Amino acid sequence: MKKIISIILLSMLYFTTNAQLIDNRIDLSLGVGYISFFGDRKIKEDNFISPSLYPNYSDLRELSFKVLVKQNKLYSLGLSLNSLDASGWKNSGSSLYDNSKIKQVGLSPVMQIHTKFTEIGVFNRIKIFLEIAPTIGLSELALSNPLFDIQDQNGSVPQPMDSRDLFYGIKSNVGFELSLTRAFGLYFSYSIQQNWVKSKLYNDSKFSYSNLGLGLVVRLEKNKRFYY
Amino acid sequence: MKKEIFVLFAFLFISTLGYAIQEMVYKTDNKIIYGICFTHKGGALGIADNNTIKVYSTKDNKLLNEFKYGHKRQILTIDISKDSTLLVSGGKDSTIVIWDFVNNKILKSLSYQKGIITSVRISPDKRYLISGGTDKKVFLYDIEKDEVIHEFSDHSDDITSVKFSPDGKLIASASGDGLINIYDTENFKLITFLNGHRSWVRDISFSRDSTKLISCGDDSRIITWNISDLNRIAIVESSRKGFNWLLSVDLNEDSKTYVSGGIDGKIRIVTKFGNYTARIRKPINKVIFKPNEGSFLKVAIATRGKGVILIDAMDM
Numbered sequence: 179m180k181k182i183i184s185i186i187l188l189s190m191l192y193f194t195t196n197a198q199l200i201d202n203r204i205d206l207s208l209g210v211g212y213i214s215f216f217g218d219r220k221i222k223e224d225n226f227i228s229p230s231l232y233p234n235y236s237d238l239r240e241l242s243f244k245v246l247v248k249q250n251k252l253y254s255l256g257l258s259l260n261s262l263d264a265s266g267w268k269n270s271g272s273s274l275y276d277n278s279k280i281k282q283v284g285l286s287p288v289m290q291i292h293t294k295f296t297e298i299g300v301f302n303r304i305k306i307f308l309e310i311a312p313t314i315g316l317s318e319l320a321l322s323n324p325l326f327d328i329q330d331q332n333g334s335v336p337q338p339m340d341s342r343d344l345f346y347g348i349k350s351n352v353g354f355e356l357s358l359t360r361a362f363g364l365y366f367s368y369s370i371q372q373n374w375v376k377s378k379l380y381n382d383s384k385f386s387y388s389n390l391g392l393g394l395v396v397r398l399e400k401n402k403r404f405y406y
Numbered sequence: 407m408k409k410e411i412f413v414l415f416a417f418l419f420i421s422t423l424g425y426a427i428q429e430m431v432y433k434t435d436n437k438i439i440y441g442i443c444f445t446h447k448g449g450a451l452g453i454a455d456n457n458t459i460k461v462y463s464t465k466d467n468k469l470l471n472e473f474k475y476g477h478k479r480q481i482l483t484i485d486i487s488k489d490s491t492l493l494v495s496g497g498k499d500s501t502i503v504i505w506d507f508v509n510n511k512i513l514k515s516l517s518y519q520k521g522i523i524t525s526v527r528i529s530p531d532k533r534y535l536i537s538g539g540t541d542k543k544v545f546l547y548d549i550e551k552d553e554v555i556h557e558f559s560d561h562s563d564d565i566t567s568v569k570f571s572p573d574g575k576l577i578a579s580a581s582g583d584g585l586i587n588i589y590d591t592e593n594f595k596l597i598t599f600l601n602g603h604r605s606w607v608r609d610i611s612f613s614r615d616s617t618k619l620i621s622c623g624d625d626s627r628i629i630t631w632n633i634s635d636l637n638r639i640a641i642v643e644s645s646r647k648g649f650n651w652l653l654s655v656d657l658n659e660d661s662k663t664y665v666s667g668g669i670d671g672k673i674r675i676v677t678k679f680g681n682y683t684a685r686i687r688k689p690i691n692k693v694i695f696k697p698n699e700g701s702f703l704k705v706a707i708a709t710r711g712k713g714v715i716l717i718d719a720m721d722m
Binding site for chain 2: 298
């Protein structure tokens, strides 16, 4: 049954895409991303080895919202808001951050270079793009267990269980948009992001990840003077 | 897997059924055509193809004539006088050209309008020419006196369509401001404006007896106006056709049947006996009835991407 539905959906795509579109000025994108962190799972500092925080997370999800305003036939400027959730921390040699969770929110001004919209042909419906986006954001770590057990004469000393840290970075993104109708389309993208962070609860000074994204594009503000 | 393949083919077959209409495609260099016009009796069809106007016979579909070297850029609008002696054209080069339709000569090249010319029309008595464009103005030009006799500046957005009423007493102009203005050709005064569309009005068409006007626009609405009494103009019918921009509408000679074409590629012929629908699968810039066909409805369609097509309602 799933195959039949997929086949019908693919066939419908053929029919819905086979119409010419009008150039638009504003794109709103809403999507999800499948994240993979890069980097060593352990950090070596002098003779001290500690587990990394970010590369050991296995359950990662990202939601993104982006608005782009076309400035020219070849480039657009906009703003992107991303929210990342990470859990499932696992390291074979340590249980330091077991059951911890990370929530990140990042804001990025986006510059997108894209293919020129054409009245007929493939580029009437498909837009291939390359994006560069500096990012600033907040990374919030929530621990389930204290990192250290410190005792004084009154018993255990309370330990910080969470931390909020500012991070900054840069993201490069390539992908394409497929317009299905004059109002809606889909996008597929692949991005690599490098970020720098400083925290009291972990030793990672930078983290990087790749993001395979897909989502819905809402096309707004059509060119009413499309034929001039 | 065989079952899935069968389902796919069945689906494709059923989906294709609705599009299998017979059509005559006229040969054009550019597949994106904006301006088409029949001669009064429907014997020939003029097509604005880039900066050239091609005239085809509608009997054997042969190329009869080509009007060249009048425009430097794409022509967006053309009109042929009722007696088929004059042809006018306007386009992206902001130039209006009056041609001798019989001898294929340029009679006048006019450049009084500053913006892109989106619509031109010759009056039924062949004396006047009206034009509208992106400068938001409508000009009335006296062909005999060779001068602009009035400039109408009441619209606040691009002019999309201008028409003379068949009795020659009225001028109607449609605009991106959502209004249709009605002017008196004798005193050049704005008689009234029709406010019914919620977005750009793209096209208008008068009935043969000048008592009705039909309009379409980006709000997907087709509005029929009763203009028999200009002091009491009323909407006879207003209907929404889908959710796409309707770019062209034309009233047939019986003043009841109309055809509309939209950016979704759908053509609808609405008659008192029922409706015909066809899908060209390319946006429709202009759709007009072929004159003198009686109850055998034929429509010429200028498309974005498929040139010009002539279809018979019986095949729809």
